[in-house]
Amino acid sequence: MFRSLSNRNYRLFSAGQVVSNTGTWMQRVAQDWLVLDLAHGSGTALGITTGLQFLPMLLFGLWGGVIADRYSKRRVLMLTQVSMGALALVLGVLAVTGSAQVWHVYVLAFGLGVATVVDNPTRQAFVVEMVGRRDLPNAIALNSASFNGARLLGPAVAGVLIALLGTGPVFLLNAASFGAVLFGLYAMRTDELRAAAPVKRAKGQLREGLRYVRGRRDLMLVLVLVGFIATFGMNFPTTTALVAKQTFHSDASSFGLASSMLALGALTGALLAARRASQPRMRLLVGSALVFSVLEVVTGLMPTFWSFLLLLVPTGIAMMTITTAANSTIQLSVAPEMRGRVMGLYMFVFLGTNPLGAPAVGWMAEEFGARASIVLGGMVGVATALVVGLFAAPRGSIRPALARVRLARPRTERRTEAAAEAGTVSEG
Template identity: 80%
Template sequence: MFRSLRVRNYRLFASGQVVSNTGTWMQRVAQDWLVLDLAHGSGVALGITTGLQFLPLLLFGLWGGVIADRYPKRRVLMITQAAMGLLALVLGVLAITGTAQVWHVYLLAFGLGLATVVDNPTRQSFVIEMVGTRDLPNAIALNSATFNGARLVGPAVAGVLIAVLGTGPVFLLNAVSFGAVLFGLYAMRASELHGSEPVKRAKGQLREGLRYVRGRRDLMLVLVLVGFVATFGMNFQMTTALVAREVFDRGASSFGLASSMLALGALIGALMAARRVARPRLRVLVGAAALFGVLEVLTGLMPVYWSFLALLVPTGIVLMTFTTAANATMQLNVAPEMRGRVMGLYMFVFLGTNPFGAPLVGWMAEHFGPRMSIVLGGLVALASALVVAVLAAPRGAVRPALAGALRRPAAASDR
């Protein structure tokens, strides 16, 4: 299960990610709570904050993949991680001094998104340079496990700290946590990396990457499915805050607990994925997306807080099965010189569509209630899985099946 950890460089990377991801999840909870306080519980303001954080991915996300292919990835990651730590420091100082305003959070969220534009595709495509092709699926699953292990601990710790100290110290702790990542990157042995030759600067490299993906039907189907699920179904950071506060009348600690329950399921799902050795197939993605949609609908309909919490666990398990399989499928099936651009497009679809989805979900939550925002996301995920299943079916297999299904009711009516 943990075979990727035998690689020294990956151990350093994963250790730093555990510390930094914990701080990142603490900041996410604190940022949401700060916005709700400053904006008097406005779901629209919360949706705008989330949207602004992901807007740079929508505007510039594809260029992040170009940068990942052009420059040494370890050096790029050190720059982006340092920038993220600085932004957390500024937000912490504003919150502690009592000078923070909603527009400050908007601006810093947008700045964090700019750093993420480059960091995400670089970090995703850097994994294979540490562990090689054979252990890539395992490393991706372990990345998800560390991310969601931190997601399990971070929100719960943040909820307690916010209740006792306020949001400011949480932001400062996150700023310090980036030091662990920077140390791990600095201490790596460059000679043990499986780096590909950086692509030389030339015109049309972005278009070249888009043409490459457009010509691959398998990659396009994955992107379509990921796009719909991520845009409408993966807004739990916002919807759990609104449900905890507006539906169940709970405080910050209960919101943190809800986030931790989803993370517990995601952690279990990531560890289950790490045990698999076979390459993921498209039918696994489709099945996981459909089941995720069903579970999300049921979660949104739960009548009491504790049943809501309980259903977040299997929802997280299935969601992690879907995301780890999608990531591995994209990386294992592309040429090395295209990996940065392909992952840039993948992260663009995975995260960059949030500026559309988050404000829409926030608007729905404010006008129709937080429950409906969750139910809608589940219905869209289920519908997209069914559509992709039809598109992925062998040519000539779908139409005869549909015709047969239509003939059977007609024959029954004749009798």
């Protein structure tokens, strides 16, 4: 299950990620709390903050992959980690001194989004340079486990610290957490990295990456599947909040419990993926997408809050199976010199569609009810999985299947049909 941790460079990287991811989830909670405090409980201000943090991915996400291909990924990650740490430090100082205003949070959230545009595809593409192709699926799954483990721990720690010390110290702790990643990157043995040669700067490199993906049917199918499911089916921060409040008339603690149950499922799914750790097949990706979407529909139809919570665990497992399989499939299928640009497009599809999907889900909830926002998202996923599965099937696979059915029929019936096809059976 932990095979990729035998690699020293990856151990350093992974340890830093555990610390940094926990700090990041702590900051997310503290940032939301600070905005609500400064804006006197305004949900609109909170929505604007979230939108600004994801907007750079929608606007510039594809360029992050170009940067990842042009320069040393290790050095790029050092710069992005320093940038994100500095932004957290500024917000912490403003909050501690009582100088923070809502517009400060807006600007810093947008800045964090810009740094993430470069950091995400670079970090994803850097994993294979540390562990190689053989251990890549295992390392991706362990990264997901680290992320979701922090997703369980970070908000809980943040809640305690905010109650005791306020939001400012939480931001400062997050700023310090980036030091763990920087130390890990600095201490790596560069001669053990399987670094791809940086692509020389030239015009049209973004278009070149898009043409490369457009010419690859397998990559296009993965991106279409992930794009639709991420846009309409993975808006759980919005949908679980709506269902908890509007359908079951619960409070914020119930929403937090629902988020924890989903994170528990996602953590379990990541560990199961790490245990499997084989090169994923398209069949696994389509199958897990179909299972996830069906589970999402069933979850939305649960009659009680506790049954709703219970179904979130297997839904989280299936969700993590999709994301790890899709990430591994993309990375193992591309040329090294294209990996950054392709991962930039993948992260654009996976995360950059959030500003589009969240309003659509909110509209569905207003028009058809909170349950419908989950059920309809799942139905979109089912339809997408079936269509992608049809296009992903090997060419000519349908005709042999029909032939097998035909051979299973009675011999006399086959002879009559053959004669009819040859025009030898007379009418009447």
